[in-house]
Every structure is written in C-alpha cells, then in structure tokens.
Amino acid sequence: MAGLKIENVTKAFGTMHALSGVSLDVKNGEFVAVLGPSGCGKTTLLRAIAGFETVTDGQITVGDTVMSSPSVNVPPEKRKVGIVFQNYALWPHMTVAENVGYSLKVAKVAKATREKRVEDALALVDLVGLGDRRPANLSGGQRQRVALARCLVSTPSLVLFDEPLANLDVHLRASMEEEFAEFHKRTKTTIVYITHDQAEAMALADRIAVMDHGKLIQFATPRELYQEPRSEMVAAFIAQGMVLPARLLSAPDNGHCKVQLLGQDAVFRCAPDQQQVTAAKVCIRSSDIELVDGGGITITVKRVIYRGGGARVDAFPVSSPELQLTFDIADPVTLSEGDTAHIRVKSGWVIPQGIRNNADRSVWRVWRKGPDQCRNFRSGNQDPARCRHQGRRGGT
C-alpha cells in the first residue's frame, strides 16, 4: 500500500473549474472519505486520481511516483489504483472466481498463481467458498464484496471507492459499513472513499475531506468536523448544525470565548487564535439546547415530530423569527405547534474567522468572489470583519 499526495490540483472543463487548487495528503493505510454536495467535484477528483482525467494544474503522487501533472499522465492501468464502483460492474456470465481473476488472466498470470491469488482475495472479503457462484445468485452486499476482491487481486497501492453503498437498501448499507470498517482494520488498505452520505463518511473514515464548489473546505477527523467546523458551510453541512449570528464579548481564554447569542451571554468553545470581531457566527447542535422553565431565550414552537421516546422540535426565537432552532425533547412530549417556551443554549462553537491553512484559504476565496468583495456569494450575507481584513489578506 502507499500514500497519496494531491497538491494544488485544478481541473478545468473549458471555463468551468470542477476542481480548484485541491490539496490532500492521504497517509499510507489511512481511510479518507471525500464528502460534499452534488456537483462539488468528488467524482472529478476520483477520476483524476485513477487517471481517467488529466489535471489542468497541480500534481498527484502515489507513493513516490508522480502520476498526474500538466506534463505527466500515467495511464490508469499503470497506476496500481483499484476502483470499486457503485454499480459493481461484474460480468454476469462469469463466476465469482472468474470475475475476480479476470485481470490476472488478461495479464497472462499462470493458472496456479492466479487461483491462489483469487482465493486470497476472496478470503480478504470473507467470500471463501462462493467462487463458483454467478453474480446473479449473490446478494447486493456480496456482489459489492466481489467487486472489492476483484480490485484487491491486483495488489493495488490504494483503493478508490465510488459511492459503493448508494445502490443498497438501508439495512444492507449498515452491515456493509461494518464490513468495510472491519476490512480496513484487518488489511490497512489506503482508501479514498467518495460519498455524499455524511453518516457513512463519519462512520468509516479516519479523516474526511469536505468539498464544495470544486474546493477543499476542511480536511479533518469526523470529531473535529463535528465539533470545530472551520466554516459556515461545514457547520451547516455536517449533522445539520445551526449557524447563528452572535456577538463575541471576549478574546479566547483556554479555548473558550464569551459570546452573546440571542440576547443571552454564554461561554462557547473557540479557536485559540480567534480574532476579536463583533459580528461572529456560531454553530450549535440540537443537543446544545435545553428547555428551561423561564428566562433564557423565548421561542415559538413551529413543528413537533414524534420520533419514539421523544420528539424533534422546530422553533424560532421570538426576537429573531427568521432563525430556526431544532432540538429534541424526551417523552412525555408536552410541546405543540404555536406554544411559547424557553430554552438555554448550553454550549456551542465560534466559527473561526481567519486563514490558517489551504482548506481555509479556499473558503476565503468564496468571500472574495462576490460583486461586493466582502459578500459571501452563497449566503448573500455581508461580513464587516471580512471587509476589514481584506486589504491584508491574500488569496484569489
């Protein structure tokens, strides 16, 4: 197995930049998920790593070998990169063993060696004894494992998964998730796993690369993405965090800042180098909200959905009806639509404002691109802090 280094990769289709300055360092044996909304560039990145797409700029290295750059393009079959596709792509007229051993047969590997390697690959994915079956006589999960064995048989340097569970029903997905996790633990294969399903990415990956509009927004562990999102996009995308405006009342002290949120003072977690800005954005999770008898933030309940054991409540603060708050309450559920209630926000995270790494820099570009340079072209909001720092900050 080998590591993968993606340095400043850009891929343009005419004037359309499917990838813009993407950098990722995947360690040998690491499981990295690439996550993002539809059209963010996941498939283009996978195709560039596999060699199906050239790069316009930047460099892709597997182990010590440069595979892609504007002047180098190692063909896919010479990259030793295995791919597991969403639709399995198995030959229906071949047995499982024939499917798995096909590439070795084409490469004219001797029969005895071929059989041994097929057997070993089937053992790796727990399919011993099923070599004589045809794909039609396998379950969806077993077919996906045959596809994985087929890619492992040629001892790849790394394996790319292209939304491998997208075609499976919800129960099978859960059990395949477990199997992939177990497979990775056992074999320490370097894996790049493309998905738009964040639960899947969170469950499987050592680190997750969150992409948006062709850019890498944050590359971090699942826990860090959840607890310390470095941008509004990541905060809102991961586990549907609530992004709310707040006032920052103090400089960071031991990883915490005083904030004023919806008229209430609170102490939230913040980056140690959080800048002193007046207009901050904070991210809170439903578990950060608790009902209180009185005082706190007054809310109006918009919707209550019973979920067994309790309910999910959508509400808005009376002082800022344009905002939405979502939280869970346990049985017995006493709230209903139109009720007034009071909540307290126990904790939260101040979304950092500043640039510390490549992923953050790409967010900054988002801010600079609007007709007004201090306007976020996605949210349409203006941020005075961005305007103030604009003269100092680089990045285009």
Ligand SMILES: Nc1ncnc2c1ncn2[C@@H]1O[C@H](COP(=O)(O)OP(=O)(O)OP(=O)(O)O)[C@@H](O)[C@H]1O
């Ligand atoms: N060959 C191409 N020619 C022109 N534009 C392309 C081409 N391939 C991809 N794109 C564009 O590049 C952007 C990124 O596409 P890509 O397929 O990589 O996104 P994705 O994140 O995989 O999306 P999805 O999750 O929907 O598959 C999209 O806007 C897409 O239309």
